[in-house]
Amino acid sequence: MKKNTVEISDHCKMSIVGIRDVQDIMSGKWKYMIVTALHFSGKMRFMDLKRLMDKIAPKVLSKELKDLELSNLLTRTICDTKPVTVEYELTDLGNNLNVIIKAMGDWGQRYRQSISRK
Numbered sequence: 001m002k003k004n005t006v007e008i009s010d011h012c013k014m015s016i017v018g019i020r021d022v023q024d025i026m027s028g029k030w031k032y033m034i035v036t037a038l039h040f041s042g043k044m045r046f047m048d049l050k051r052l053m054d055k056i057a058p059k060v061l062s063k064e065l066k067d068l069e070l071s072n073l074l075t076r077t078i079c080d081t082k083p084v085t086v087e088y089e090l091t092d093l094g095n096n097l098n099v100i101i102k103a104m105g106d107w108g109q110r111y112r113q114s115i116s117r118k
Helices: 010-026 029-041 046-052 058-070 097-118
Strands: 074-079 085-090
Touching: 010 029, 029 046, 029 058, 029 074, 029 085, 029 097, 046 058, 046 085, 058 074
Parallel strands: none
Antiparallel strands: 074 085
16 A cells, blocks of 8 residues: 655755754744844844843843854954943844844734734
8 A cells, every 4th residue: 555645855855954943043932033133223232132122031131142142143242341231243144034034024014914904
């Protein structure tokens, strides 16, 4: 007895692997919003990010920023100020996510409009 199988292209398989990589790197509730904020605002200090995402706990924000830094999506710069401030900025690799971020934002706005009409 032969099962019905669908032939999956190499392109599809590679796309699935790529999407899994993005999900692994960007997992977490806040990472997309952090990348979006840094993309539109440029350099931001920790407390500015915290204020923008008012419901995020400082410990969670710190962890998400460290994860993004380890993934080479942002840089962390300690400024020579009193008191010491830390600035975060997207790397070129992080800025390359702007296509995904814009597409997600556009889709989310269309989705919100479509469900609000019902």
